[in-house]
Amino acid sequence: MTPVSKAGSGGKVDPKVAPAPSNFIRQIIDADQASGKHGGQVVTRFPPEPNGYLHIGHAKSICLNFGLATDYGGVCHLRFDDTNPVKEDVEYEESIKEMVTWLGFSFEKNLYYASDYFAKLYQFAQHFITRGLAYVDSQSADEIRANRGTLTEPGKNSPFRDRSADENLQLFDEMKRGLHADGTQILRLKLDMASPNINLRDPAIYRIRHTEHHRTGSAWCVYPMYDYTHSISDAIERITHSLCTLEFEAHRPLYDWVLAELVDAGKLPSPSPQQIEFSRLNLSYTVMSKRKLLELVERGLVSGWDDPRMMTLAGLRRRGFTPGSIRLFAERVGVSKAHQWIDMADLERALRDDLDATAMRAMAVLDPVRVVIENYPEGQFEACTAKVNPHDDAAGLRNFKFARNVFIEREDFMENPVKGFFRLVPGGEARLRHGFIIRCERIEKDAAGRVTTIFATYDAATKSGSGGRNVKGAIHWVAEVDGLQAEVRLYDRLFNIENPDSGEGDYKTYLNPQSLQTVTAWVEPSLASAKMDESYQFERNGYFTADRVDSKPGALVFNRAVTLKDGWKPG
Numbered sequence: 407m408t409p410v411s412k413a414g415s416g417g418k419v420d421p422k423v424a425p426a427p428s429n430f431i432r433q434i435i436d437a438d439q440a441s442g443k444h445g446g447q448v449v450t451r452f453p454p455e456p457n458g459y460l461h462i463g464h465a466k467s468i469c470l471n472f473g474l475a476t477d478y479g480g481v482c483h484l485r486f487d488d489t490n491p492v493k494e495d496v497e498y499e500e501s502i503k504e505m506v507t508w509l510g511f512s513f514e515k516n517l518y519y520a521s522d523y524f525a526k527l528y529q530f531a532q533h534f535i536t537r538g539l540a541y542v543d544s545q546s547a548d549e550i551r552a553n554r555g556t557l558t559e560p561g562k563n564s565p566f567r568d569r570s571a572d573e574n575l576q577l578f579d580e581m582k583r584g585l586h587a588d589g590t591q592i593l594r595l596k597l598d599m600a601s602p603n604i605n606l607r608d609p610a611i612y613r614i615r616h617t618e619h620h621r622t623g624s625a626w627c628v629y630p631m632y633d634y635t636h637s638i639s640d641a642i643e644r645i646t647h648s649l650c651t652l653e654f655e656a657h658r659p660l661y662d663w664v665l666a667e668l669v670d671a672g673k674l675p676s677p678s679p680q681q682i683e684f685s686r687l688n689l690s691y692t693v694m695s696k697r698k699l700l701e702l703v704e705r706g707l708v709s710g711w712d713d714p715r716m717m718t719l720a721g722l723r724r725r726g727f728t729p730g731s732i733r734l735f736a737e738r739v740g741v742s743k744a745h746q747w748i749d750m751a752d753l754e755r756a757l758r759d760d761l762d763a764t765a766m767r768a769m770a771v772l773d774p775v776r777v778v779i780e781n782y783p784e785g786q787f788e789a790c791t792a793k794v795n796p797h798d799d800a801a802g803l804r805n806f807k808f809a810r811n812v813f814i815e816r817e818d819f820m821e822n823p824v825k826g827f828f829r830l831v832p833g834g835e836a837r838l839r840h841g842f843i844i845r846c847e848r849i850e851k852d853a854a855g856r857v858t859t860i861f862a863t864y865d866a867a868t869k870s871g872s873g874g875r876n877v878k879g880a881i882h883w884v885a886e887v888d889g890l891q892a893e894v895r896l897y898d899r900l901f902n903i904e905n906p907d908s909g910e911g912d913y914k915t916y917l918n919p920q921s922l923q924t925v926t927a928w929v930e931p932s933l934a935s936a937k938m939d940e941s942y943q944f945e946r947n948g949y950f951t952a953d954r955v956d957s958k959p960g961a962l963v964f965n966r967a968v969t970l971k972d973g974w975k976p977g
C-alpha cells in the first residue's frame with residue numbers, strides 16, 4: 407500500500423497536497439477531460455439511502471466521490487436516495503449529514519433529494535406508458551416472481567403486458583391517488599422477458615405504498631424504484647461520473663436504456679452520466695450490512711449505533727478515530743474492481759500514522775499498583791514536567807507532581823522476572839518517566855498472593871532532564887496527590903472470526919464476549935480538561951479520547967481507539 411500525503415488529523419481536507427495515485431476511474435475521467443466529453447466538468451455524487459447510519463464502507467465511497475471532485479476542481483453532490491418511505495427517517499438523514507461533514511467534506515450548496523424529483527419521475531413514467539414502453543401489471547407478487555424465469559430459462563410475458571396506453575395511464579393515475587392496495591398493481595417497463603439479464607425482464611419502476619414519506623407526506627401513494635430513480639436523478643443533476651459498487655454492474659444496461667430513451671425524447675440533457683462500478687470495501691472482524699447493524703442495536707448487543715465497537719462512522723468517531731485517519735485509510739485501500747477484504751489492522755494502522763505526530767501525550771495507569779517511596783517525605787511533592795507533544799515544542803509542557811505515593815502499571819513489576827524484563831523487580835531499579843529513578847525494596851501481598859504495595863526508595867540526583875545517570879527500564883506512573891481516577895474502556899474486535907458471515911452459525915454467534923473491558927485507571931492531572939475530539943497518546947498504552955457521551959468533568963471516561971503496536975492475535 408502506498409502512503410499518501412492527503413490526510414491530516416484536522417477536520418478539513420488539505421487541498422494543497424499532491425494528487426492521489428492514479429486508478430481506473432481517474433483514467434476514465436482523464437480521457438473524458440481530454441476529449442471534452444462533459445465540457446471539462448467533473449460532477450460526482452454520494453447517494454445514501456437514509457435508512458441507517460453510515461459505516462466504514464460508505465466512508466470509502468464518500469472519500470472517493472468527494473476526493474475526485476476536489477482533485478478535478480469539480481463538485482460532489484450529497485443526494486438522499488429517499489424513495490422508500492417504509493424504512494427511512496430524518497434521524498438517519500441528520501446523522502449522515504453530520505458524518506459527511508465530520509469526514510471533512512462540504513455539501514451545503516450541493517444537497518439533493520431524490521424525493522424532489524417525484525413529480526418529474528412520474529411524468530417520465532407517463533411518457534414511457536404513452537410510448538408503449540411501460541405497463542401496469544396486475545399479477546400478484548408471487549405470479550410476477552414465478553413468471554420472471556431463471557438464469558437459464560426465459561421469463562413469461564404478463565397477461566397484462568398489452569394493455570392500451572390509455573388503460574395504463576388510467577390505472578397508474580388510480581395507483582397514485584391511492585385507489586389500489588399495496589402490492590396489487592405495479593408499473594413495469596416493457597423490455598424483454600427473455601433477456602439473459604434478469605434486470606431487463608420488464609423491471610418494476612413504480613410500486614404502491616400507502617405510507618407517509620418523511621419529506622413529501624401523503625402526497626404520493628406510488629414510489630419509484632431504485633434503478634429508475636437513480637439514473638434519472640443522476641441525469642437531472644448533470645452528474646458526469648456515477649460511481650457505484652460492483653453489484654450494480656448488471657443494472658448498468660437498464661441505467662443506460664432509461665437515460666437514452668429520455669435523452670432521445672428531449673426530456674433529459676446529453677451526454678448522460680456514465681455509471682462506473684468499483685468493488686465494495688469489506689473489513690475483517692465486522693459486519694457491514696445495515697440490516698445486521700440494526701439488529702445488533704435493536705437486540706441491545708451493542709450500546710447503540712455509536713457504540714465504539716461498531717464500524718459505523720459514529721462509532722469510530724466516538725472510539726477516537728480521526729477524520730484524517732479514515733481519509734488516509736480510504737486512500738490506502740484504493741479503488742479497483744477486485745474483490746476487497748481489508749484487515750482491521752490496516753484501519754488501526756492508519757489511525758496510528760495519523761496521530762503519531764499530532765496527538766498530545768499523557769500518562770495513565772490502567773491497572774494500578776501502589777508504590778510507596780519511603781525515603782520521600784509525606785506531605786511534600788516535586789514538580790515534574792513533560793512535553794505535551796515531543797514532535798512539537800510549541801505545544802508546551804504539562805505539569806504533574808512526584809510524591810511519596812504513586813501508581814505504576816501492575817505488569818511493569820515482576821517478582822520473578824523473566825529474562826529480558828528491564829522494568830521494576832525486587833532489588834532492581836527503573837525510571838519513572840519524566841521523574842526519578844526508584845528502587846524496589848520489598849513488596850506486600852494479599853492472601854491470594856497478589857501484590858498490594860511495592861515499597862521503594864528514590865534517588866534524588868536522578869531527576870529527569872538533570873543529566874544524572876540512567877537505567878534501562880522507564881515506566882509510566884501517576885502520583886496519588888494530583889492524579890485523577892477515570893473510567894477507561896478498552897475495546898477489542900466485536901467478532902472473533904474474520905468473516906462473521908462465513909461461519910456455520912448465525913453471525914451473532916461469533917460476537918466476541920471480551921470486546922469491551924472497563925477498568926478504573928489513574929490518569930495525570932492534565933487530562934482533567936480533556937475534550938471529546940481531542941486525541942491523546944497515553945504513553946505506552948495507545949491512543950485515547952474522552953468519551954463524547956459519558957465523560958464529564960469530575961467523572962472522566964476515556965476510550966482506547968487502538969494500542970500503540972499491532973499486537974492483536976485471534977483469541
Ligand code: ATP
Nearest residue numbers: 453454455463464466467650651685686687688696
Ligand atoms: P443497502 O443496500 O443495505 O441500502 P448500501 O450500503 O448500499 O446498503 P446506501 O445508502 O445505498 O447503502 O449506500 C450509499 C453509497 O455507499 C452507495 O453508492 C454504495 O455503493 C456505497 N457503499 C455502501 N457500502 C459500501 C462499501 N462497503 N464499500 C464501498 N462503498 C459502499
Ligand code: MG
Nearest residue numbers: 453454455487
Ligand atoms: Mg443501496
